[in-house]
Amino acid sequence: MPTMKDVARVAGVSTATVSRSMMSPERVSEKTRLKVQQAIASTGFTPNAIARNLRKSESKTIVVVLPDIANMFFADIVRGIQLVAQQNGYKVLLGDSVHTVQQASVYIDLVKTKQADGIISLTAELPAEFKSGSNIPMVMACEFFEGYPVPTVHSDNYGGAKRAVDYLRDMGHKRIACITGPKENPLCGVRKQGYLDSLQQGKLSFEAAAVESGDFSFHSGYAAFKRLHKQYQMTALFCFNDMMAMGAMRAAMEVGYSVPDQLSIVGFDDLLFAEYTTPQLTTIRQPQKQIGETAMKVLLKILNGEQAPQESVIPTQLLVRSSSAVPPVAGSEHKVEGS
Amino acid sequence: MPTMKDVARVAGVSTATVSRSMMSPERVSEKTRLKVQQAIASTGFTPNAIARNLRKSESKTIVVVLPDIANMFFADIVRGIQLVAQQNGYKVLLGDSVHTVQQASVYIDLVKTKQADGIISLTAELPAEFKSGSNIPMVMACEFFEGYPVPTVHSDNYGGAKRAVDYLRDMGHKRIACITGPKENPLCGVRKQGYLDSLQQGKLSFEAAAVESGDFSFHSGYAAFKRLHKQYQMTALFCFNDMMAMGAMRAAMEVGYSVPDQLSIVGFDDLLFAEYTTPQLTTIRQPQKQIGETAMKVLLKILNGEQAPQESVIPTQLLVRSSSAVPPVAGSEHKVEGS
DNA sequence: TCACAAAATGTAATCGATTGCATTTTCGGT
DNA sequence: ACCGAAAATGCAATCGATTACATTTTGTGA
Incomplete structure (x- = not known):
């Protein structure tokens, strides 16, 4: 591989001049710049970015940590990040942590070892060091630790959940069930509050039997519904994400509910597949691209040493499609087995 | 940020010793190794990988170029790559080329500039330089240029397609339609040959009206079916991927076919969503993880200067689910509008 | 034509680790 | 206690670029 020295020799100048004709062409005379360009072409020289990064101690690269590359929810977030990064001269690389802290550490080490300048994490499964604040430039998108010292970008989980349930209530539903995510997930607490507040606002009483939880997967939604329909007679169901909503829809159809006539289902995310x-599927859309853009903007501020907002909340949007409708008229509800 | 010099000072040794106690501990005495370890801990030192990479001129990093991060088909391939990479001390970073050659170049430049050691490309949308052979360590998975000098790993497209159509024939189907991918895609030519050969083998005549093409998207499958059912009366349909099969299934149901009673549908890929x-969906499963593993193994050979196979073909597998069945008895076929 | 500022170029230090070679220390054997 | 080999450590060059500072060249006005 040819180095700058080779180019310098061929062009008959010093390496400093070669470097300058690339970094700051205005500081080099027209004539020599041309010579250098020809030398570069004839040698097939490509600057060694490693050496440059070492010298400038920056890599113009940021890493995005994904918990699961198969989860399409993150695709547009990445696109948003990429857009803003590119506009600002940064490259984006993705790392799949496969939901493990250990893998996430590998990507975080890239920053520690100066191979990347910063991190945007789309997962909360991170090493403990972040709980006490660290000096690694990092932004979290979509998930958040409560009160942890990491700047966060996420959508309006409370507002979105409340909007979904408000919508069902407004259509006249009185018995609205809910499939939540894992209880320890902070985001779930917030969404559940939206659900509860909407019920209360509509003077509907909350029943513990109306709530089941899953782990955001299709299968967990399926299983949750099979438990749910035995313990609670509902006309509407709000699921904390689209995958579970799809699983629940499958289960509902299997046990004889017709959707949306006897059961309205609303999801959360707006996956392509919804x-x-x-x-x-009727769902609450999270503006993923905007979340990504915002996260990258926040990271840029951090990298530039500017003040960055600790929390950015992006509004959500209700998308009404055909899995939801007004409640069935009395007598046409789905009959629970054995009742 | 503390450097090795700092550690050396604190430990009262030279930087060479510090380096050695990390790289080859057996060449350092027990006693000093301990001192060094303590110094590392007390200074909070992390080795600067950039400097190391510069010196060793390798980064132990490989880049995987994806055409579209939202396409879940690639997820398990990436997982397979990651598995083998990790076992061999390599880190994996992903780059989303968004189907553009320009973006792909950005990731390829990472290798040219020594920020990565090699590339696995899951897309054929690459800069022209590869057509004439390049000295960049690279492997293509899933797609291939015909006769291009890049080692390739892909599944048995011909055999998979033929298997799908054989299966439909064996159940008694006589009128088997097909939705292909873009005609210019080399992989499509191969799959189509599988379709044709199976027909011929079953003494079924090929009709041009039985074939429509799409671009692998849900919507294109939907649109292709809407064209197809007007021009060809079929009892079975083979689609070149699952997304199009899903789109076609939606379209088929909309125009009144019942699946699988009146129409059997077989896809290709085995997406999670299938x-x-x-x-x-009945489908031809591509062993994605194995494709990824194989691709990484081939890349490792290249990186180690060993002889690497130019082409690796991975067998596929038929997964029979509920979108396919024996053909309808005479009289119960779907009636084409207006006929 | 000369002086002097501005422009162009070169010299050499630097980024932070690794490693070949030289030097010092350790230690077993006598 | 002494010798020599082996083990441990240190010195300094090196990877390939960038850049502060020094030096040379160019160009302008009198």
């Missing part, structure tokens, strides 16, 4: 289900 | 459709 549109492809039959019936198409 | 299992979640109603009815569940």
Whole structure:
């Protein structure tokens, strides 16, 4: 591999001049700049970015940590990050942590070892060091630790959940069930509060039997519904994400509910696939691209040493499709087995 | 940030000793190694990998170029790559090329500039330089240029397609339609040959009207079916991927086919979602993880200067689920509008 | 034509680790 | 206690670029 020295020799100048004709061409005369360019072409020289990074101690690279590359929810967030990063001369690399802290550490080490300048984490499964604050430039998107010292960007989970349930109430539903995510997930607490507040606002009483929890997967939604429908007679169901909503929809159909006539289902996320289900899923859309853009902007501020907002909340949006409708008229509800 | 010099000063040794106690501990006495370890801990030192990479001129990092991070088909391939990479001390970073050659170049430049050691490309949308052979360590997985000098790993497209159509024939289907991918995609030519050969082997005549093409997206599958069912009366449909199969299934149901009673549908890929459709999709499974593992193994050979196979073909597998069945008895076929 | 500021270029230090070679220390054997 | 080999350590060059500072060249006005 040719180095700058080779180019310098061929062009008959010093390496400093070669470097300058790339970094700050205005400081080099037209004539020599041309010579250098030709020398670069004839040698097939590509600057060794490692050496440059070492010298400038920056890599113009940021790493995005994903908990699961198969989870399409993150795709548009990454696109948003990429857009803003590119506009500011940064490269984006992705790391799949496969939901493990250990793998996440590998990517975080890239920053510690100066191979990357900063991190945007789309997962909360991170090494403990972040709980006490660290000096690694990092932004969390989508998830958050409560009160942890890491700047966070996420959508309006409370507002979105409340909007979903308000919508069902407004159509006249009185018995609204809910499938939550894992209880320890802080985001779930917030969404659940939205659910509860909407019920209360509509003077509907909360029943513990109306709530089941899953782990955000299709199968957990399926299983949760199978438990749920035995213990609670409902006309509407709000799920904390689309995957579980799809699983629940499958389960509901299997046990004889017709959707949306006897059961309205609302999800959360607006996955691409939410549109492809039959019936198409009504859901709360998270503006993923905007979340990504915002996260990157916050990270840029941190990298530039500016003051960065500790928390950025992005509004959500209700998308009404065909999995939800007014409640069934009395007598046409789904009959629970054995009752 | 503390450097090795700081550690050396604190431990009262030279930087060489510090380096050695990390790189080759057996060459350092027990006593000093301990001193060094304490010094490392007390200074909070993390080695600067950039400096190391510069010196050793390797980064132990490989980059995987994805055409579209939202396409879940690639997820398990990445996992397979990651597994083998990790076992061999390599880090894996992903780059989303968003189907553009320009973005792909950015990631390829990482290798040219020594920030990464090699590339596994999951897309054929690459700069022209590869057509004539390049000295960049690279492996292509899933796609391939015909006759290009880049080692390739892909599944048995011909055999998979033929298997799918054989299966439909064996159940008694006589009118088997097909939705292909873009005609210019080399992989499509191969799959189509599998389709044709199976027809011929079953003494079924090929009709041009039985074939429509899409671009692998849900919507294109949907649109292709809407064209197809007007021009060809079929009892079975083979789609070149699952997304299009899902789109076609939606379209088929909309125009009144019942699946699988009146129409059997078989896809290709085995996406996670193929299992979640109603009815569940029969498909040709590509062993994605194995493709990833193989690709990484090939890349390792290249990186180690060993002889690498130019082409590796991974067998596929037929997964029979509920979107396919024996053909309808005479009289119960779907009636084409207006006929 | 000369003086002097501005522009162009070169010299050499630097980034932070690794490592070949030289030097010092340790230790077993006598 | 002494010798020599082996083990441990240190010195300094090196990877390939960037850049402060020094030096040379160019160009301008009188």
